[in-house]
Amino acid sequence: MFSQSLFEDHQDMSTQLGFFSFPPNCNNMGISTTTSTTLPFIGYNQHTLKTLTMIPPSFDHNSLNIESTHDPRHKEDLTTSIFGGPHLLSLQKSNPNTWAWGEVHERSNIIKRSREFDLDHHNLGVSSIKMKKIKSSRRKVREPRFCFKTMSDVDVLDDGYKWRKYGQKVVKNTQHPRSYYRCTQDNCRVKKRVERLAEDPRMVITTYEGRHVHSPSQDEEDSQASSQLNNLLW
């Protein structure tokens, strides 16, 4: 269910997936035992304007009017409903440790740019000026990415991978700096950003970009929490 195939769009220029807030009373991984296998994931890919979903088997699909398939091409209805405006998906179940809620934000300016890019790419092919510009830029192709929100005292959550910090930046209108990390594995270009939520500094926002080309480090302590997070993320 939580397969990597959700993140197939490597041409994506600006992916913004849904935020996830985990129950505040779980451990510092933000994931309780029951959450790791049943947490729904509802995200949004801004380049293709399609919604990516992970829906647990027990989820009442009728309540959101979506099918139990994980093929993003079949989620147009949900996409439409989400982008009526800032949208809060209430996924609260009877057990508060099972699910929290997911929130999807609209960033219309990026959506517009993504559409333009799509059009150029389609009409002019890969030799278009825009593509050359993208290729020559330092940022190059934006890898697929997603983020989640965790209530935690520690900034960097142990996800089983080894990271090297390569930058830190104070972001405007926030009192806490954003940290930039890269996976230390050779040939693995996965990056992650860690920052604290301005509105609630108790919350850590972790953003992953790209896909690991390897398994999590085995010499790290093989905590239950990190293996559960790996199951969820990759």
Add this chain to the structure above:
DNA sequence: CGTTTTTGACCAGCGC
């Protein structure tokens, strides 16, 4: 001494 973190500089993209 090898690895990781820190931090100021640099650069690209975007809005005006």
Add this chain to the structure above:
DNA sequence: GCGCTGGTCAAAAACG
């Protein structure tokens, strides 16, 4: 075109 901002680089410092 210019200034602002976020992301990255890379040299120096810190760490183990």
